[in-house]
Amino acid sequence: MNVEQPFSSSNRKIDPSRRRATQLFKPDGTPLDPDRLEIGPTDVAFAEWEALGITPPNVERMRKVRLDRTVAEINRRGYGGCLMFDPLNIRYASDSSNMHVWILHNWARACFVGADGHMVVWDYKRCEHLSAHLPLVNEVRVGAGMFYFVAGDQEDAIAAEFAAQIDDLMRAHGNGSRRLAIDKMELHGARALTARGLAIGSGQQVMEHARLIKSEDEIAAMRCAIATCEIAMAEMEKACEPEIAETELWAILHAENIKRGGEWIETRILSSGPRTNPWFQEAGPRRLLEGDLLAFDTDLIGPYGMCCDMSRTWFVGDGEPNAEQRDAYRVAYDHMFANMDLLKPGVTFSELTAQCVHLPEEYRAQRYGVFMHGVGLCDEFPSIYYPEDFVEGAFDYPLEPGMTLCVDVYAGKVGGSCGVKLEDQVLITGTGYENLSNYPFEERLLG
Template sequence: MAELDWHAERADLADLTLLDRVPEDEGIDLVAVRGYRLGRVRAEMRKRDIAAVLLSDPVNIRYATGARNMQVFSQRNAPSRYLLLTQDRSILFEFTGCAHLADGLETVDEVRAARTASFVAAGPDIAAREKAWAGEMADLVTSLVGKGATLGIERLNAGSAIALRDAGMRIVDAQEPVEMARAIKSAEEMKCVNASLRATEIGVAKLRAAIRPGMTEAELWSVLHQSVIAQNGDYVETRLLNAGERTNPWFQETSDNVIGANELIALDTDVVGCHGYYSDFSRTFHSGPGRPSATQRELYKVAYEQVHHNMGILRPGMTFREYADSAWDIPEQYYTNRYYLSAHGCGMTGEYPYLYHHGDFPDAGYDGVIEPGMTLCVESYIGAEGGTEGVKLEQQVLITETGVELLSRFPFEDDLLR
């Protein structure tokens, strides 16, 4: 496996001015990116004898076609827009008044107006609306792929799914083929991933420079938002920036808590950035003005060790079970508060696969193979149960034919590693 010199990497990146990027679309063949992704979905459909898929998750629609429209709104109001995809036809049903947004996309053969089948849109007539919608969709699918063919669906409200079945459709879950398609990135697609990461690193550098005791968590977190949006990123998916005692346990959402002197500040980026790609790395900072305490440095060094041990064992062809068996052993005092995953896939969002800790594998784990082209985020949260602070660190990597390529380049904190 290719060796990674982590200390050299940190030294090379000590100057945050090195975190530069080209404009988001420079040197990227976006037509090739879209064609690859659409081909991946269709190939996974063929493997499972799925004649058509009806996608309503806006991330999956964007993956398959490049069509983007009110991503967060569409997630909350599914199905307000949806995509019917067969092996030779792509029909985007777009939100009212938005047909023009797909202009020029070679991945979309036709745009039609979406007919929203939800209680919000139909009120007490919802059952009739769902039945009419399902009948029209079943007729369309049958005309395209024949009677009795299998249709994959995801993210539909229950009434619409039931109505499709009652209209005679053979229904299966579309999550598996789409997730398996998204798991393997092309070289051109990786340019989009890296563009998103470089933009997010610029935002994190600005956040780090803005840290001052006396500001609130929300004020500090907003610095990242401003930078991401200014660079044409999409949004931040979670609210994971905490300071001081709110760093333990993890998963406390950003608040108006005032950052104190000499506290740890933990951040998980979770940025849906340039081209809709997820930039997902975690860092923990020190608020100053004094030096980090021995306890703070110990937490940081332990988290750093976990991340880099687990990055070091990753290799193509390794099974998920083999990874769990070889992964870093979490010390007993930190085990209860461990992060729920050891690593996870990353593309346009967090995705397949989930790699579990050894102790969690019997109940939650599943097997599979780590393959070249997968992008993974290797996680660590270290905080003792009942402790006053914790450290969150995470790195994003690409699995190559020979080993691992580091993708996230933001430096670690020397003052916390000494």
Template sequence: MSDTKLVSKDPDGSLLSDNWSDLRQFRQMPEIDAQRLDKYRKDRLRAAMRASDVAMCVLVSPISLRHAIDYNVYPLFQSHIPVTYVFMPVDGPLVLHAGLGNESTADVSRPGRPISFFEGGAELTENARLFADDIVQFLSEIGSKNRRVAIEYVNPSITLALLQRGIEVIDAVDIAEGARVIKSADEVECIRWACAVAEHGIARMQASMGPGVTEVQLWGILNYTNLANMGGWHEGRMLASGPRINPWLQEATQRVIEPGDLVGFDTDMVGPFGYFCDVSRTFYYGKDRPTARQRQLYRYAYDELHANMKLIRPGVTMKDLQEKAWPVPEEFHEQAYTCLMHGVGMCDEYPQVKPIFRGPIAFEATLEAGMVVCVESYIGAVGERDGVKLEEQVLVTADGYELLSSYPFEDRLLD
């Protein structure tokens, strides 16, 4: 449980007298060696590029920009209106194009070409030709004879323009995401702090459930805590209560939480340092004892979570995990969570394991030490009022796993 002191300096709880949200008041923030972290990430990317025999990557995703050069400006804007991009060669300087501000670990900053409709309008095809010329020129600058280039999330017109110039184009997505799979010790410390910040907010959420409180107000506490600790964004507003907790994947509304409700949430949080905390809990709100069915659902979810965590160790394949996973009772199959387990780092990441009743694993992958994964459960039957969502975040170690999330479970629901 967080050691937050829930004391307000004024009666209306104004943010101006907030004395609780900054976690550094209660525990020491880790000292991250930023240069070592940056070098590790660049080395991982370049190793993946060499394995794919590419001369360079063009990175556009805000996650990739953060990972490659610690660029973190307008990331949500960048996710749907790409403006900034980086040329990352296997050997040579990293060149940031159209960067907003100068805060990055790129070697060089240059103007960029319009690569979105917002910037280029109907001239995307002509801009693509100029963009392709820039790449040809860059390959010449770095002295590369390799004409194999990996590109991430861009317009087909750019691919076509490069092909017309004799450039072989491949996807950069598997390079960029593959490079993120194994975490360094510094990255793990970043993730630990993100989880600590999330759980600091979760404690405040749980303490704030009371008469008249709405789902979205409760969710806002977690969001605020993340921002107050220099975190980023949440992938959704995944909090639901009472009859809205079943089925799962309903985002927070202005529904007032009522006595007897189960209240479930999933943090889905890009936290401090750009690393993700992805944990779920389900609370019970009220003075009366939870119903027998609520307690049964919670026990099922708890058992699924802990049984599947026990399977985690290096060398286990995704197929092994799927086949040996806790047997979900058939009445919960239709609304079971989309996956049993998935990777996590700067966001939800590869790989993932779907329940066996959803079909076979479509790819080969094996757990390795240094991976961070989330173990998921949702238990809720079709047509019923209640459901339970739980999730833990763990580090795969040399001999098993280590919990990175630590928020306690509900004793009243485990009774």
């Protein structure tokens, strides 16, 4: 097999003249050009955000800050560069996107950022044009795909050719370091890099810490994504009546997100009635009944690729909740806000675990996996565990202004007939926190 032909690098430089085809721009600074390559919010979304008084981010400035943070973290940890295959890390560093969900399990794309800021994106074959609008991407190549579906029995040969490119880039842009951070990679690729004398470290650590503090533009983008998600949730709630199927409700959330330029949803966790206990059951064909609880977790990747991870539980129909439903809801509601009130700059992740409010004993066995977690382009570092689940030495970092977190709770007794899931998204400020979530809670269940 000729390895060079179908999988070789193009070394194509981006043509800056292609980036400014028009001098008219949308509110986020992107070109007002319906034929442009970049994805983004729709006119519907911009109009809704304006009506809500939400200012979109400046996209070019957001991209620059993200690259600067990536480069700073590479240098802070003594690496010559970071090689990324995780599509969310690629998105963060470059804002380049292509077949996002497919790439999550077919690593045909990669991104290298050197210690000097030089960036190379490897895309799927004949997709180089998808990064033509990105001024921070210095080169686009192909040939990073070395998984069996695309490489077959030549995976080692392709890995060796790719490793040679990385070796050259490290020598040219790595500031003399032979330490390379990699977030995830096929084993034969990693072996080919170590055979060239490169010392491999944790790229996931580099990128999670780069992504930890959000810029003003990222926070603006998150506000936009949350607004879009909450508009979609309102459409769901309108349809949340007896006889509708769980899957039909879930389809509304997805459709309304896509309509506004949102991108995808990470899970399909929505359940009703007895399926709300235990938690983590996915939307199925069950039709809602009068008097059910309907609970869901959005896990929504909205406009700008920003995550809105919120949970709500609704009462179905016109009746009155029973005592078990009200008790679970009140426990969840009080628990979430009590733990939220622990948030302020300087408190460490491990201190949050030590100080957290516990669920009542009868609810602890089915507690949620975390009671807080980071959020950005998806659920991100850190995980804030209950004391029973704490990993010693794993999370010894302080809260800082600009971090964004989700505060979670699930309340359901073992063998109970129902369960309640609630979750809000918050921003750490200079003095405490701001709750970014605006969607109302179920008054009938709080009564």
